[in-house]
Amino acid sequence: MAEKSKAKTIFVRVIGWILIAVSLITIISIIAYDYFNFGEDFIALLFFIGLAIAGIKLARSGQRNSTRPNKNQIDMHKDPYAWYEAEQAKEARKKAEAEERLESELLRSVLEAADQRLQQLETESVQDEEGRTGKLIAEAGNATLISHADRGEQKNRKPMQEQDVDYSPLLELLTETQNNTYNGYVPFDQSVSVEIHYCDRDGETTSRQVGVSYIAENEYGGGGYYFSGFCHLRKEKRSFNFPRVQRTLVNGQEVDLVQHLVDTYRQSDQYKATMLEIKTDTILASDGEAGTAARVLTYIARAGGIFTRKAKVTIAQYLQEIEGTENGIEVDNYITALEQIKPTTPEYKSLVKKAKITQSLLDKAQSMVGKDPMRQGAFEILAAESKRQS
Secondary structure (H helix, E strand, C coil): CHHHHHHHHHHHHHHHHHHHHHHHHHHHHHHHCCCCCHHHHHHHHHHHHHHHHHHHHHHHHHHHHHHCCCCCCCCCCCCHHHHHHHHHHHHHHHHHHHHHHHHHHHHHHHHHHHHHHHHHHCCCEEECCCCCEEEEEEECCEEEEEEHHHCHHHHHCCCCCCCCCCCHHHHHHHHHCCCCCHHHCEEEEEEEEEEEEEECCCCCEEEEEEEEEEEEECCCCCCCEEEEEEECCCCEEEEEEHHHEEEEEECCEECCHHHHHHHHHHCCHHHHHHHHHHHHHHHHHCCCHHHHHHHHHHHHHHHCCCCCHHHHHHHHHHHHHHHCCCCCCCHHHHHHHHCCCCCCHHHHHHHHHHCCCCHHHHHHHHHHHCCCHHHHHHHHHHHHHHHHHC
């Protein structure tokens, strides 16, 4: 349709220009030569002038038709926003068509590859990780492994041998550490090497060297606990249920696995740090002299807006003077615990009223006030209560 319209436009323009040329030549000839007779040739002159005008209109009409926009097109100059939206829609359609073509080509390629692979799998046999053979068959476009062990050989599996496990040493450890380990999670600083005789789900018992990295509560599968570590037999990290461990050897001697792991954890630095943290928190949470001093001095130090390192060290050293160093708590242990203390103003006022304010505590608090007005206000509350008690 577009080619026919273009040809028609060219034809009209050519006819128009021919009429113009013939008319102009005739008019010039009539006027230029002496035989021009106004009375006789006037009508002919008018005729050719009209013919020239008609030719001009035809030529212009053909030009307008060639440049006239399609009725479905939008004039960019009259409505630029609509034209822009139309162009965007056109580009989106082109992109969608290209994506559809690409998707169809990819789908065709995938289907061809899958068909070839499935034809190959129909004649292949594979061997699974346990040494049993299975056959891959095509089913709904997927390769499904049907193992002989999952069919006829399943009845020949040996029953799993599970032992009764005494978890009491582990439960005592969790109670002692106030269950700070998440969900019974007991990590080891370094892996604990043990040799275990382990019964798998097929009832087969194998000897394995395992580097235990942690113990955790078995939230699924009947409760209890399990341990995880690197299995040297399988050359990868594995998890093991305690009841399936038939025997445990350490340096050639048989031991109780749970007790051995608990004893090893008690010797670790992490256990010592946990116990120091618990001991420090217990002291600072008490209503004794150290606990009261920690909360009072921390509130005054924080009243200034910034709990500085200098203030933390001052308070920690004062607490160490009160408690002594025999308990093994270092200045850094006190600082870690002090960072968790954030008493509010009502709690501070209530604490001051109930506390026994010593002169030593009053002097230490005054030394921390400085020129900060908020700290001065907090100290005045403490001084007023000390005066009232005396």
